[in-house]
Amino acid sequence: GESVGLHLPTLSVQEGDNSIINCAYSNSASDYFIWYKQESGKGPQFIIDIRSNMDKRQGQRVTVLLNKTVKHLSLQIAATQPGDSAVYFCAENRPPLQGGSEKLVFGKGTKLTVNP
Amino acid sequence: DTGVSQDPRHKITKRGQNVTFRCDPISEHNRLYWYRQTLGQGPEFLTYFQNEAQLEKSRLLSDRFSAERPKGSFSTLEIQRTEQGDSAMYLCASRNRVSGELFFGEGSRLTVL
Numbered sequence: 001g002e003s004v005g006l007h008l009p010t011l012s013v014q015e016g017d018n019s020i021i022n023c024a025y026s027n028s029a030s031d032y033f034i035w036y037k038q039e040s041g042k043g044p045q046f047i048i049d050i051r052s053n054m055d056k057r058q059g060q061r062v063t064v065l066l067n068k069t070v071k072h073l074s075l076q077i078a079a080t081q082p083g084d085s086a087v088y089f090c091a092e093n094r095p096p097l098q099g100g101s102e103k104l105v106f107g108k109g110t111k112l113t114v115n116p
Numbered sequence: 117d118t119g120v121s122q123d124p125r126h127k128i129t130k131r132g133q134n135v136t137f138r139c140d141p142i143s144e145h146n147r148l149y150w151y152r153q154t155l156g157q158g159p160e161f162l163t164y165f166q167n168e169a170q171l172e173k174s175r176l177l178s179d180r181f182s183a184e185r186p187k188g189s190f191s192t193l194e195i196q197r198t199e200q201g202d203s204a205m206y207l208c209a210s211r212n213r214v215s216g217e218l219f220f221g222e223g224s225r226l227t228v229l
Contacts, residue, residue: 034217
């Protein structure tokens with residue numbers, strides 16, 4: 001099925017280190033991208049977004065980088081904390097195709113484990 | 117709490133039974149989505165409503181699945197004659213404008229025995 005690719009299923013870091021989670025997307029027409037965090041048994045929670053006319057956006061402890069040339073997205077988390085342990089998904093917003101609708105398409109996710 | 121609520125949070129049923137899930141989106145959001153998520157996978161798009169109109173259904177949505185949003189507010193997702201392969205988390209999400217953030221509910225986890 002259609003999907004955004006995420007090729008590193010797990011990432012383990014030490015508390016206080018910086019984390020980088022990568023994502024490759026497939027559709028060059030995608031105009032908006034979101035990173036979600038999902039804790040066990042809960043729905044995805046918005047972290048940060050970026051539009052296709054930008055290449056970097058910063059939030060509180062998080063930065064998203066977008067490279068449209070190679071269709072690559074990354075999430076950087078500074079000073080990673082145990083509470084950051086979760087599965088992280090990137091999602092691309094695909095414009096509507098003929099007869100279709102605009103929708104978010106998700107990758108498979110990366111499980112981040114923060115060791116104390 | 118994102119403001120999107122789903123009910124029930126958990127449902128265990130026997131194969132062949134019908135189940136219905138309800139989603140109450142954020143009140144001013146006119147766009148509502150249903151996604152399905154299986155273990156270790158990202159959410160997969162099922163269907164989309166703009167107000168009360170169902171504008172797209174994924175090919176994942178077999179004829180045993182039906183979704184409604186009768187007054188453009190809450191939505192229901194019904195699965196008839198459930199199969200073990202229907203076991204998954206069913207997520208509802210809403211947004212209020214084009215290309216905006218999707219707000220997700222906590223999901224309804226279905227287990228079919």
